[in-house]
Amino acid sequence: MAETGNDIKKAASLLRAGELVAIPTETVYGLAANALNSDAVAKIFEAKNRPHFDPLIIHVPSFDAVSLYASEVPNEAKQLAEKFWPGPLTLVLPKRDIVPDLTSAGLDTIGIRCPDHALTRSLLQTLDFPLAAPSANPFGYVSPTTAQHVDQQLGDRIAYILDGGSCEIGIESTIVGFEESHPVIYRFGGLPLESIIDVVGPLKTRAHSTSNPRAPGQLKSHYAPGKRVILGDISILLKEVSNKVAVISFKTDYKIPNQIVLSPKGSLHEAARNLFSALRKVDELPVDIVFAELVPNEGIGRAINDRLTRAASAH
Known part of the structure; x- marks a missing residue:
């Protein structure tokens, strides 16, 4: 400490x-x-x-x-x-x-x-x-x-x-x-x-580089929790697997126990502020997989999607 x-x-x-x-x-x-x-x-x-x-x-x-x-x-x-x-x-x-x-x-x-x-x-x-x-x-x-x-x-x-x-x-x-x-x-x-x-x-x-970054934070695999992150349509993913799964959604409540909604009111700025805390919290949950969805790809949403994509790439 x-x-x-x-x-x-x-x-x-x-x-x-x-x-x-x-x-x-x-x-x-x-x-x-x-x-x-x-x-x-x-x-x-x-x-x-x-x-x-x-x-x-x-x-x-x-x-x-x-x-x-x-x-x-x-x-x-x-x-x-x-x-x-x-x-x-x-x-x-x-x-x-x-x-x-x-x-x-x-x-x-x-x-x-x-x-x-x-x-x-x-x-x-x-x-x-x-x-x-x-x-x-x-x-x-x-x-x-x-x-x-x-x-x-x-x-x-x-x-x-x-x-x-x-x-x-x-x-x-x-x-x-x-x-x-x-x-x-x-x-x-x-x-x-x-x-x-x-x-x-x-x-x-030029946001990504595999091994020769021109700036920090360009590596494709980055910003990842310890749990496997899968990006996609959460409603479809939950039909395939529902046990030991956590969900990180933008604003939708999928009515499952292990879920984190980044912004119930649909604010991209609130979602950005909560993103890394959410990725940390899922590591503490009794789950094996994390389903996540992209947010609207505009404004700060581009940065959120960038971090989510690279978190998923880590696995």
């Missing part, structure tokens, strides 16, 4: 000493370390059992800090940051040499974002380095949205958990990169595609 609290000074002191601290954001909890300290960053990979070819995101207090770590910032990146920072948007930019290759997984780019959480922004403002902070969970498993989730999975591997309550959005940031100066979606997330298009116009998507 890790010590948990809201002591920013304690968290900052541990991070300066090269230790790991879990931090809250509006998306999910991150496992943070000094992004410029290779030894500290190595502890992230070790604690998560994360493959070293999967790059990390660094977190900064404001857009003013970006030029310290990125050698080039396209105009469209500036426009997106001006509109959506602080918020659930990561920009993949050419990195400066000050950012260790371990942090960027050997790539010449680095993901940067400014999180929208008062506690973590206050922490970042006290530090003279950015924080590398992937989700605070074992690699490939469900991302944490409360301090308790972090403690359950990584409490014996980290020095401190900065408790900022439940995450408001509950799903990771949207990642946008730039190829030949044109924006590209690398991961669907908490910022809807439509909002990005409103600022920069149409853009390409």
Whole structure:
């Protein structure tokens, strides 16, 4: 069990000493370390059992800090940051040499974002380095949205958990990169595609990679509980198998004992906020299989469907 609290000074002191601290954001909890300290960053990979070819995101207090770590910032990146920072948007930019290759997984780019959480922004403002902070969970498993989730999975591997309550959005940031100066979606997330298009116009998507990701969260098999997840029409799936089954539905009540409805009122934002908690809860149920259904593929629904599809791919 890790010590948990809201002591920013304690968290900052541990991070300066090269230790790991879990931090809250509006998306999910991150496992943070000094992004410029290779030894500290190595502890992230070790604690998560994360493959070293999967790059990390660094977190900064404001857009003013970006030029310290990125050698080039396209105009469209500036426009997106001006509109959506602080918020659930990561920009993949050419990195400066000050950012260790371990942090960027050997790539010449680095993901940067400014999180929208008062506690973590206050922490970042006290530090003279950015924080590398992937989700605070074992690699490939469900991302944490409360301090308790972090403690359950990584409490014996980290020095401190900065408790900022439940995450408001509950799903990771949207990642946008730039190829030949044109924006590209690398991961669907908490910022809807439509909002990005409103600022920069149409853009390409490259959301999956089998072994050579350009950004975090691109691996096909990811965000998975321990139970097998099957996607489809739940009403049909339940006709084939009904014993030892759990259901994760969008808004429909299928009248079975082991069921989690993400949003009875049909809100995609509520469904996103509840998704990872639902995937955790089914692991605790006396079932062998989880039936799940896709949500409307619009707005933040794209990110929900992305996570559900990859949870199913894990099995």
